[in-house]
Amino acid sequence: MLRSIAYHGDHVRILDQQRLPHDTVYVHCTTTAEVWECIKALKVRGAPAIGMAAAFALAVWANRASTTNLTDFLASLRRERDYLASSRPTAVNLFWALDRVVARAATATNVTEARQLIENEALAIQKEDEDVCRRIGEHALSLMNDGDTILTICNAGAIATARYGTALAPLYLAKERGIHLSAYACETRPLLQGSRLTVWELQQAGVDVTLISDNMAAHTLATKPISAVIVGCDRVAANGDTANKIGTLGLAILAKEFGVPFYVAAPLSTIDLETATGDAIPIEERAPEEITHFHGHPVAPSGTNVFNPAFDVTPHRYISAIITEKGIVRDNYQEALAGLKQSEPALK
Numbered sequence: 001m002l003r004s005i006a007y008h009g010d011h012v013r014i015l016d017q018q019r020l021p022h023d024t025v026y027v028h029c030t031t032t033a034e035v036w037e038c039i040k041a042l043k044v045r046g047a048p049a050i051g052m053a054a055a056f057a058l059a060v061w062a063n064r065a066s067t068t069n070l071t072d073f074l075a076s077l078r079r080e081r082d083y084l085a086s087s088r089p090t091a092v093n094l095f096w097a098l099d100r101v102v103a104r105a106a107t108a109t110n111v112t113e114a115r116q117l118i119e120n121e122a123l124a125i126q127k128e129d130e131d132v133c134r135r136i137g138e139h140a141l142s143l144m145n146d147g148d149t150i151l152t153i154c155n156a157g158a159i160a161t162a163r164y165g166t167a168l169a170p171l172y173l174a175k176e177r178g179i180h181l182s183a184y185a186c187e188t189r190p191l192l193q194g195s196r197l198t199v200w201e202l203q204q205a206g207v208d209v210t211l212i213s214d215n216m217a218a219h220t221l222a223t224k225p226i227s228a229v230i231v232g233c234d235r236v237a238a239n240g241d242t243a244n245k246i247g248t249l250g251l252a253i254l255a256k257e258f259g260v261p262f263y264v265a266a267p268l269s270t271i272d273l274e275t276a277t278g279d280a281i282p283i284e285e286r287a288p289e290e291i292t293h294f295h296g297h298p299v300a301p302s303g304t305n306v307f308n309p310a311f312d313v314t315p316h317r318y319i320s321a322i323i324t325e326k327g328i329v330r331d332n333y334q335e336a337l338a339g340l341k342q343s344e345p346a347l348k
């Protein structure tokens with residue numbers, strides 16, 4: 001299982017997910033600007049992974065910062081935090097990780113201690129995420145039977161997290177245990193995280209995976225024995241409404257129509273109680289060229305009007321269960337999610 005992010009004190013090494021599946025290339029980032037660019041350009045992507053990358057960016061910045069005045073150091077740290085937070089708006093893990101690191105640094109009594117606390121916190125976020133993903137995988141696997149086939153979209157696999165992934169975690173665990181699960185992966189237009197990343201990851205793990213284009217989902221649900229749809233998420237509102245990769249809402253509506261359970265695999269770090277409902281989740285809109293061009297070649301008339309939202313919001317009524325590291329929530333999301341969040345942190 002490849003690791004998408006590694007911290008090396010004076011730099012962060014990021015697996016360039018835009019070059020996958022054919023090239024395994026790493027970017028060495030020594031500045032927050034380089035990490036910002038990697039997040040913006042989706043070289044590192046997936047809600048937990050961008051949070052980790054940003055946390056490590058602060059650690060690298062701290063190690064390189066020359067001031068010995070704690071007040072100046074913390075003021076600069078907050079500026080770097082705000083800058084990194086401007087890279088992408090939807091996945092709440094980015095802000096969660098940055099704020100966790102800044103809050104930790106604010107407890108220091110001098111700059112040397114602050115540097116150490118920042119590094120420790122960033123490493124803790126990565127370590128906890130691996131544990132969280134494994135637990136999500138265990139819970140998700142309890143909803144599946146030997147021989148099941150799931151449908152997924154985008155990539156919520158190992159490279160979107162510290163390890164195992166969220167929606168793909170049960171497939172990894174099943175493989176380890178000799179349980180046969182197979183998957184259909186939507187290609188995920190426009191940036192093809194499904195075909196480039198999910199199919200590649202599952203093939204590497206020896207999981208039986210079949211690629212479909214996004215517009216084949218209804219026909220696939222109508223004609224293939226799909227046991228469940230399982231997806232990752234970028235932000236879950238307090239009432240359970242869930243933002244995930246564009247196309248997810250369509251899958252949720254289809255799942256309901258075909259009587260197939262629709263599961264969201266969600267670390268508690270992705271659940272945002274400050275956002276009351278899905279309407280309040282900021283939805284990133286990306287460059288028109290992601291749709292008007294394919295591998296640099298125009299596929300639409302020049303000057304075409306484009307709407308390119310990167311995410312959509314699935315209302316909680318379509319969600320059969322939200323699978324967290326602390327258990328499975330099936331209904332009454334508002335109360336249940338608040339209860340689970342209150343009991344954080346439990347993974348020290």
Ligand SMILES: CSC[C@H]1O[C@H](OP(=O)(O)O)[C@H](O)[C@@H]1O
Pocket residue numbers: 045046047048154155156157160161165166167193231232233234243244245246310
């Ligand atoms: C494990 S979270 C994965 C999450 O990230 C994706 O978005 P993006 O590739 O734009 O970062 C997507 O919405 C996935 O569910």
